[in-house]
Amino acid sequence: MRPRDEQSEQGREPARPADAIADRVRGAGPGEIPGRLCDVAVELLPVTGASVSLHSDGMPVQLGASSAQAAYVTEIQATLGDGPCQSAAESGAPVLARDLTAGQDVLRWPVFAQQATAAGVRAVYSMPLGNDTVCVGTLDLYRDSPGDLDDRDLRTARVMAGMMTVALMALPRMEEADGPGDDRWLSGLATDHDQVYQATGMIMAQLGVGTDEALARLRAHAFALGRTALDVARDVVAHRLRFDGT
Structure with missing residues (x-):
């Protein structure tokens, strides 16, 4: 599912996500970039879907998704006003919902957990986009089985979120187009x-x-x-x- 080699095992994996992102977005128009970055996240991480949203006044606005399933589960969170992406946006820290079928994640987001699992998603990892003082959105990663991200995967997810932030900030605003x-x-x-x-x-x-x-x-x-x-x-x-x- 993910390209890994001896160099990445030695702790130099952040260069590989950077190379993969650069290859995927090369030549893309502004409107294609969020979706392409979501596709890269699915290629590099043990997840089955990804989406990216901006957050304003508590309402996430979806920019792109790797699949219809990822887009739908993101909309569930927007509709409920609850879920890992909302928690990540509010705290400015990663939120890892490792098992939406049982345990503390179900207790924390009971309605979202029920609807997400009904849609085939059983784990969600939400990474904030922004800096230490401002969270502008989230990169949301979805998986069809419960489980955690290991340290290497979590570092890669952080790199993805950082590069997603840079890419979004570089996109032209309407007055700059x-x-x-x-x-x-x-x-x-x-x-x-x-x-x-x-x-x-x-x-x-x-x-x-x-x-x-x-x-x-x-x-x-x-x-x-x-x-x-x-x-x-x-x-x-x-x-x-x-x-x-x-």
Whole structure:
């Protein structure tokens, strides 16, 4: 699953992830980079999926994923407002959920654990993106069997998270884009992000509640229907759904 040789066994493995990342992102457009980096993570680590998200006001915004399963489990965390990626973003430290089928990880995130295992994920390793003072997002690694990352794998995951942070910080912002297509992924991301917050504002007006309560209502409605928070937000913004019963 992972390229390992005698040099990596001697503790020089961080060069290999760097080389693999450089090879994979060479020639990629801005919108392709997050997904490609997730693919590299799956190649280099004993995991079956990976995703990367930015975090803003407690709501993760997904940038890329290696598979539909990884994307779905990331959306579960966004909808619940709970899970390893939320904990990693809040603490700024790696969060390793080694076994979502039993033990302390199930007790810590009972609803997420149930939904993740139903989707075929039984371990999650969330690595914060940012620096010692600011966490801007998470790299989330998923596995279909319980287990831990050994020291070598954890070092590689940290290298991946560090390089993911550098890559994300280097991506052009909308005002800096050189060409008409360069900001496409960012504008799409902003649209998804804005829809959640626009829907939250509409729910606030309909119910006369604060931001936290409105977002909680949005997430609860999505959870009750087995949908994602983003899907429900789109219905609210399109006036297909109201929370005041009118």
